[in-house]
Amino acid sequence: MRCIIVDDEASARAIVEELCKTIPDMELVAEFPNALEALKFIKHTQVDLIFLDIHMPKLSGIDFIETVSNPPKIVLTTSDKDFAIEAYQYEFIVDYLVKPISSERFQKCASKLENTFGEISQEQTEINTVQNEDEDLYINIDRRLIKLKFKDILLIEAKGDYIEIQTQIKRYRVHSTLKKIKEKLPECRFLQIHRSFIINFTQIIDIQDNSVLIERSVIPISRSNRPELMQRLNLL
């Protein structure tokens, strides 16, 4: 895992650097006192992960995120607790660390990183094996066929005679049933976890008690579907 640290405070960079030494396979390739230098660096150097401060002069961490196209995974490091909700709207943000970062909290972050990078390599294998299968779904809305990529679909909810397909950018209302759409979805990515919900389980942020969090939606898990969901997860 090749990482960089971006923070305008040298003391903060030193702490993250020291904490990174506790993660096996973590290679710190560079650190930057501002986001502009980091931006230039990642244009020509492959990086898997960025520890990114939010409050920086000239270009803030959020500006940086908005600027980079196809960013690597990011762990935000900040003294400000108030950005957490905003931060998690970006799918590539793995964790949000409030400074000063304790060793214990950093270890939790390390576990999240391990899961995330484990999933990525597993997902890449799956994608390679299903390369020849259809990766798109066309939905009919007002006599217009709209193409949705499977990977962009977060979840599908049954609403009476309709289903609502939620993607990362939009919600589509289609006259169909969960049963019908389920037949069209690849099993390697989608799972019905409740009589009213099919989820893209690669988009799960966390699972708590009897619900999963996908982006900002909390979806209930029915008792009968729970074992299959747990079976599909790469559990430690």
Next chain:
Amino acid sequence: MTEKPNLDYIKEISGGNEEFEKKFLTIIQTEFPKEKNEYVENLEQDNFEESAKIVHKIKHKLGILGLNSGYKLAVKYEEDLKYGDTKLKDEFYEILKSIEEFILKIA
């Protein structure tokens, strides 16, 4: 303000790595006086927005040096400064002085 700066957090992070501890203290000794001066200059010029930004940076160091009440005060002061409210400036300055003395002592 009775609490005093300490190195407990640094020692926790270092896990006994003295080289890191030395390196880190050198960084703090360089970084903190600059930030303090920057803060004082901006406050003197009634540049509250910039002062708030520096308080934001300094508050991280308060956390690092175990000043938990100081950290809470800095959180409040940072917000107040954004509205031009400086009523906590004396208390905050006392905290800065305590850090300055601590840094000199460990130098």
